[in-house]
Structures are given as structure tokens and as C-alpha cells.
Amino acid sequence: MIENLGSFLSIAFSDRTLCTRCGTCIGGCPVEALSIGSDGYPAIDLNRCVACGRCGRHCPGGGLSYAQLTRLTFGDDRDADHFDGRVDSVWIGHARDISVRMRAASGGAVTALLLHLLRAGEVSGCLVTRMVPEEPWRGEAFVARTEAELCAASQSRYGVISVNAALKGLRSTAGRFAVVALPCHVHGLRMLLAEDRGLRQKIALIVGLFCSSSVAPPGVRDLLRCGGIGRTRAVVDVRFREGPWPGRICAIGADGRRHELHRSNFKDGAINYLFSFYSPQRCLMCIDGSAEFADVSVSDVWQRESTGGYRCEGESRLLVRTAAGRTALENALISGVLEARDVTSDPVFRTHRKHVYPKQVTNRLRVERRQKAGLSAPSYDRTAASGAPADRRRERLKSAIHSIEMWPGLRYLLLKGLVSPLGEPIIWVRQQLKARRFRP
Numbered sequence: 001m002i003e004n005l006g007s008f009l010s011i012a013f014s015d016r017t018l019c020t021r022c023g024t025c026i027g028g029c030p031v032e033a034l035s036i037g038s039d040g041y042p043a044i045d046l047n048r049c050v051a052c053g054r055c056g057r058h059c060p061g062g063g064l065s066y067a068q069l070t071r072l073t074f075g076d077d078r079d080a081d082h083f084d085g086r087v088d089s090v091w092i093g094h095a096r097d098i099s100v101r102m103r104a105a106s107g108g109a110v111t112a113l114l115l116h117l118l119r120a121g122e123v124s125g126c127l128v129t130r131m132v133p134e135e136p137w138r139g140e141a142f143v144a145r146t147e148a149e150l151c152a153a154s155q156s157r158y159g160v161i162s163v164n165a166a167l168k169g170l171r172s173t174a175g176r177f178a179v180v181a182l183p184c185h186v187h188g189l190r191m192l193l194a195e196d197r198g199l200r201q202k203i204a205l206i207v208g209l210f211c212s213s214s215v216a217p218p219g220v221r222d223l224l225r226c227g228g229i230g231r232t233r234a235v236v237d238v239r240f241r242e243g244p245w246p247g248r249i250c251a252i253g254a255d256g257r258r259h260e261l262h263r264s265n266f267k268d269g270a271i272n273y274l275f276s277f278y279s280p281q282r283c284l285m286c287i288d289g290s291a292e293f294a295d296v297s298v299s300d301v302w303q304r305e306s307t308g309g310y311r312c313e314g315e316s317r318l319l320v321r322t323a324a325g326r327t328a329l330e331n332a333l334i335s336g337v338l339e340a341r342d343v344t345s346d347p348v349f350r351t352h353r354k355h356v357y358p359k360q361v362t363n364r365l366r367v368e369r370r371q372k373a374g375l376s377a378p379s380y381d382r383t384a385a386s387g388a389p390a391d392r393r394r395e396r397l398k399s400a401i402h403s404i405e406m407w408p409g410l411r412y413l414l415l416k417g418l419v420s421p422l423g424e425p426i427i428w429v430r431q432q433l434k435a436r437r438f439r440p
């Protein structure tokens, strides 16, 4: 019997609050002793474990060294301690193929980059995601090897997905691969690649997605229940950004019909409720919102005109960080699969304040408060933001709202009200308040 498991295994085996469910420990275990358990967290087969400690070393859940990640990604010690991380150039663009663009989350730039790599033979597959048709409230990672599979995998899936668990399949597969990953996936992946030379040679590009939070598994299930879906209709997919940008949250029936799960678009409604009530605790303590250690990071373009409308509807924003990212972008532009303009010198597109705050200020304050109170919190080698009193109040309020997770029945009823006709006045008030900020 192996003694003292908590001292060398990944954080899920000693403190689940801190597990991001990135799947790195599962994908990196050399003897396949780990798998995704029925509760979505890593599960161990102690008969296989050889106590090598590798899963503990690569786990980003309990703490992160930004200095180490900087060295591993950029080969030097220059830590850019701001929300957008180290940026070589900034681009706004979209997939040239209109069907790819329309189906995607933002402008389809991620899918366009991957299509280029596949067509050029630079990769033989891409690690992307899909919802599990038999359990459409749950996402999974898989290797797309054809253009059709890649295009079907486009869009954002906001539920928790243990993407890095799928790396174990890559180790024994010939060829090189691109990976699409959230910031926590990228952290685990970079640390794993530093030790696993064989796997490192297989990863051609890491495309990071911006991430404010994911949604804990009950979130999507509750949303389906609110729509009476699941019990009454067969559903095979949940699409969070269906239709014209920014899209709507929809369930797709087995007959191909769409069932809208909310009464406004993605941005003005349900995603805010899902993030407020169903964020995993660990996401509330995550301080990387822009996938700082990816080769290229991609986000929506939420910047607005002075009149209130969005500046760039149906476009993606790309932050190129490394030489591999730059080469992939340049070649995708040359091949014509991607259309993009360089906006590096335009300060408007440099950062997005609304994303900087929750991650860089609010979440750091929460980590600091929890550490002082003796509660579990990840350790970072970046110090907490100084935080004005208003920031501290905002952090407390957000934590208080989130504590509704302790009463799942009440949370469900509240969500049900908010996505019903009763929630429409709230959407209207939100839209009016937003519009007021832009009135001359």
C-alpha cells in the first residue's frame, strides 16, 4: 500500500477545491493510473500507481510559478505582470470562409488557424472539444483529424472540460498536434511538456482562449431542466453561441431543431447568471484570464463604439506571443484561410478593462482574503493587487452571490426565474443601464 498519497499526488487527492479539472495529471501519468472519475475529478487506480510523483509536479491547481512558466514559454525571466501577459502583436480577424465564421464563437479565427495547420500538413490532428451526444450537458476533448471534424468542434463550450486528459492518447500516436486550451490547461501543459520530451516534440502549437470562468457541471444541466429539456425532448448538443454573433445558448434536438434556453443573446443574459451562480470555486481564484503562456491567445472583441454598439461584431482578437504563434498566424494569412489586420499600435484593442478587473484585481483579493482566513487558496508568485475599498466590496459581493451554490435547489429556482419571461425586465434594465453609459 502506498503511504502518504497527498504528499506527491496532484491536488485533487488532497484538496478538491483547488482542482481546476484541467486533466493534466491524467494525461501525464506514465502508467495510466489516473482517469476522469464519475464526479468529473481525477480518480486513481492504486494498483497501477508507481508513486513517481509526476502528477503532483505538473498540477497547476494548488499553485503556480509565473516565473517558471515564463521561462518555459519564452526562455527568459521577463514576467509581464498584467492581464494580457507578454504580447508580440495584436490582430483582429475572422475566418475567410463565411460558414466557418458564422458557426464559430467569435470570428472563427481559432478554427481558421487550425484548418491552415491541417491543410499544410503541419499537424495530423488538433485537440479540440465537443459535447457528448449521449450526455449533451457535458463536454469532452478529442483529436479532430479532418476539416469536417474541426469545423464541427468550433464554438466555445463553457462547461468544465478536462482537455489535458486527452494528451495520454497523443503520446502513443504518430504525428504532431495543435492544442486549443484554456489558461489552466496551458499551465499544466507547459509544465508537463518541460518534463515529457516525447510529448513536447508532438505539440506544434498551443492556441489559448481567454477565460473569465467556466461553468460547473450542474449549470448546464439546470439550464436544460429550466427549459423542460432533457425530460421531454431528446437533446444531442448544447451550443452556447448559436446563430449571429454574439449568439444564443441553445439545445439542439435529435431532430436538428434548436431550442433557445434564454430570452436574450449570449452576452446579455444567461452566461452572466451561469458565471455568477455556477462558477467553480477554483475559477474564482484564477488570475490568468488571457492564456498568458499560449503561443497565441484568442478572445472576443468586446470593445464598444462611443455610441454603445460593438466595434467589431463577429471578429476574434488574437494576441501573438511566441515565434510559433507568429509563424502560424502569418502562414494562415498567406494561405488565405484567415483574414486579419494588425492593431498592435491601437491602444483600444490592447486590453479589455472588464476582463482585467475580475481576474487581476477581484480574484487576487479573494485569494489573499482566503489565505488570511486560513481557507484553501492557490499560491502564486505574483503578489495580490493593492485593491481600493470598492474593489474589496465588489469581491465580497461576488463571493456572497456565489455562496448560493450551497443551496442547489434555491439556485435552480432562481435560474429558472431569470431565464423565464419573469427575467425579461431584468435583461431590459441591464440593456438600458449599459446604453446610458454611452448616451452623450
Ligand SMILES: Cc1cc2nc3c(=O)[nH]c(=O)nc-3n(C[C@H](O)[C@H](O)[C@H](O)COP(=O)(O)OP(=O)(O)OC[C@H]3O[C@@H](n4cnc5c(N)ncnc54)[C@H](O)[C@@H]3O)c2cc1C
Residues within 6 Å of the ligand: 103, 104, 105, 106, 107, 108, 109, 110, 111, 112, 128, 129, 130, 153, 154, 155, 156, 157, 158, 159, 160, 161, 163, 180, 181, 182, 209, 210, 211, 212, 213, 214, 215, 298, 299, 300, 301, 316, 317, 355
Ligand atoms: C470557458 C470559456 C471562457 C471564455 N471566456 C472568455 C472571456 O471572458 N472573454 C473573451 O473575450 N473570450 C472568452 N472565451 C473565448 C471565446 O469564447 C472564444 O472561444 C474565442 O474568442 C475564440 O473564438 P473563435 O471564433 O476564434 O473560435 P472558434 O473558431 O469558435 O474555435 C473555438 C475552439 O475552442 C475549442 N474549445 C471550446 N471550448 C473549449 C474549452 N472549454 N476548452 C478548450 N477548448 C475549447 C473548440 O473546440 C474550438 O476548436 C472563453 C472561452 C471559453 C471556452
Ligand code: SF4
Residues within 6 Å of the ligand: 010, 011, 012, 013, 018, 019, 020, 021, 022, 023, 024, 025, 026, 042, 055, 058, 059, 060, 061, 062, 188
Ligand atoms: S492536474 Fe489539473 S485535474 Fe489534475 S488535480 Fe491538478 S488541477 Fe486537478
Ligand code: SF4
Residues within 6 Å of the ligand: 008, 009, 010, 028, 029, 030, 031, 032, 033, 034, 044, 048, 049, 050, 051, 052, 053, 054, 055, 056
Ligand atoms: S504513477 Fe505517478 S503520475 Fe501516475 S498517479 Fe502515480 S504518482 Fe501520479
Ligand code: SF4
Residues within 6 Å of the ligand: 020, 182, 183, 184, 185, 211, 212, 213, 214, 282, 283, 284, 286, 287, 288
Ligand atoms: S477561470 Fe481559470 S481555472 Fe477556471 S476554467 Fe478558466 S482558466 Fe481554468
